[in-house]
Amino acid sequence: MFKTKKAISVLLTLVLVLSMSVTTLWAAPGDVVDPTAPVSLTVHKYLSEVPSTTFGDGLTPPSIPNLAPAPGVTFTLTELVNVTQDTTIDNCQKGTFKLEGTTNGAGEIVWSTAQNALKQGFYILEETYSPYNGTVSASNPNGKIAAKAAPSIVTLPFGMLGTNGTEYNYNVHVYPKNVTDDNYKKTVVSGADVYKPGDAVEWQIETPISSQDTKAYKVTDQLDSRLTYQSASVKMLIPNSSSPSAAMSEGSDYTLTHVNGLVTVTLTSDGLAKAKENKVIFIQINIQTKVNDTAFQAGDNDAIVNGAQLSFTNDGSSEEQKIDIPTPATITLSNLEILKTDKKGDVLADAQFKIAATEGNALAGTFMKDSQGNELILTTDAQGRASASGMPFSEVNADGSINVYLVEIKAPNGYELPQVSSIGGGTQPVIYKVVMEKGTSVTITASSGQQITYNPFSGGMTIKNLKPGEGGLRLPVTGGTGTIIFTLIGLALIVSATLIFVKTRRASSK
Secondary structure (H helix, E strand, O other), X not given: OOOOOOOOOEEEEEOOXXXXXXXXXXXXXXXXXXXXXXXXXXXXXXXXOOOOOOOOOOOOOOOOOOOEEOOOOEEEEEEEEOOOOOOOOOOOEEEEEEEEEEOOOOOEEEEEHHXXXXXXXXXXXXXXXXXXXXOOOOOOOOOEEOOOOOOEEEEEOEEOOOOOOOOEEOEEEEOOEEEOHHHOXXXXXXXXXXXXXXXXXXXXXXXXXXXXXXXXXXXXXXXXXXXXXXXXXXXXXXXXXXXXXXXXXXXXXXXXXXXXXXXXXXEOHHXXXXXXXXXXXXXXXXXXXXXXXXXXXXXXXXXXXXXXXXEEEEOOOOOOEEEEOOOOEEEEEOEEEEEEEEOOOOEOOOOEEEEEOOHHHHHHOOOOEOOOOOEOOEEOOOOXXXXXXXXXXXXXXXXXXXXXXXXXXXXXXXXEOOEEEOOOOOEEEOEEEEEEOOOOOEEEEEOOOOEEEEOOOOOOEEEEEEOOOOOOOOOOEEOOOOOEEOOOOOOOEEOOOOOOOOOOOOOOOO
C-alpha cells in the first residue's frame, strides 16, 4: 500500500534575465562611454513561481512582488577576452580576472570597482554552488535547488536601449531566479477511485522550461510493469495568450519513443524554436496507459506510483542536468488481506484461498486467474497472513462498493475446512461475500446467510479453523416457502477487509 511521503521541495533553476544576445552586447547608444567611470554589478537571486520569458535591461526594477530571496548561492564572474561580434556563451574565451561571491540574506551579491577592482568590459556570470540540499527549515524553506542557472554574458557598462537610448548604465543589476517545485506536476487525469486490470489511466506531466535559453529538453517516464503504454501527446502552455495552450506536432516539434515501458519525449530544434517564439513557460505531456493483467497478484501491492524526470541543457553549457519530479502520481488497486487463526486465536500457516468475481463463479469453481492464466491461490504464511491486490472485480454496487467472493480450498494440517450442508446432501465450502465500501466498514456475508459488518483493522479479515470435534454441521432447515437456510456452526468470523480509495490530487506542482 502506498504510504504518504513527506514531499521535499525541489527547485528548477533557470536564468531568466540578462541572458543577453550578441546584438545587445554591441548596441551603441548615442553618447560615448566614459572609460574612467567606476562600474558595479549586483546579482539578485530570487525564487519565482513561474519562469520569466523576458530579458532584463540591467536596471533596478521598482518592485519584485511575491518573490523570495535565495541566500547562500555562489556565483563566479569571469572576464572575457578577445570578444568579437561573433562571441557567444558557447565560444567565449575566459581571461584570468575572476570574482566569486555568495548571496547574502537578501539574496544579493555586489561587486564594484571600489571594493573588488571590477573594471569595464565583458564578463560571463555562472552559478557555481547552491546550499539548498533538500533540508527544509526556517532558514532554508525552499529545499533543494537541483539545477544550476544557465550562464549569461554581462557587459559593463550596459547600453540602455530605452526611450531615448542616449545613456550607459554603469551600475548593472541582474536577476537570475529559481522556479519552485509547485510547477513540477505529475497527476492522474482519469478520475476512478480504484482501478482493475483493463482500466484506462491517463497521466499528465507539466514541467517548466526556460524557452529563451534552453538548447536541449527531454522528459522521461518509466511506467510501472503493471501499466501498458497506449499513446501520448504534447502541448505548449503559453502565458498571457488568448490561446493558453497549443499542440505540438510529433516528428517536427518533438520525438516520441516507448521501449520496455520507458516513454521519452524530446523537443527538436524546431520545437525549441517554437517554444522560444511563443515565450512558452511549461511543456505538458499526456500519456495514455492501461492497467494490465499483471496487476492481479498475491501480496499487498495495491499502489501504482508513476513519476517522471526532466533532462535539459542550457545555452553556454554542455552539462545535461536531470531533475526528478518531487511528488509522483499514484493510483490504487483493490486490496484484500486475510489473517488465519484457530479457535484460540493462534495464527495458522498453509491455509489456501481462491477469489471469485461473482457468487455464481464461486459455486461453479471458476476463480480469478493471474497473468499466466492460472487460478491465483493465496496461501497464509508463518504469521497466518495472505493478501491479494489488483483483483479483476466485476460487481460494483450503486454506492460504489465492490463485491468479491472468497473460498477456502485447503485448511492447515489437522484442521477442518469451514463448510455448510448442501441441499442434495453432503457439504460444500463456505463462500464469503466481501463487500468493500468507500467508507470505513466492510460487510461479509457467509453462505450460511449470516451477515456481519465490522470496521476494518490492520489485520485484515480473520477466519478461524476448527479441529475435528470442535464443531459440527447442522442439517438444512426447510421453511414454509421452501427456502433453505444454511447455518454454520463452529466457525467464528471477525471480518475486516480493507480497500483504500485514493484520489490523486490534480495539483499544479508538483
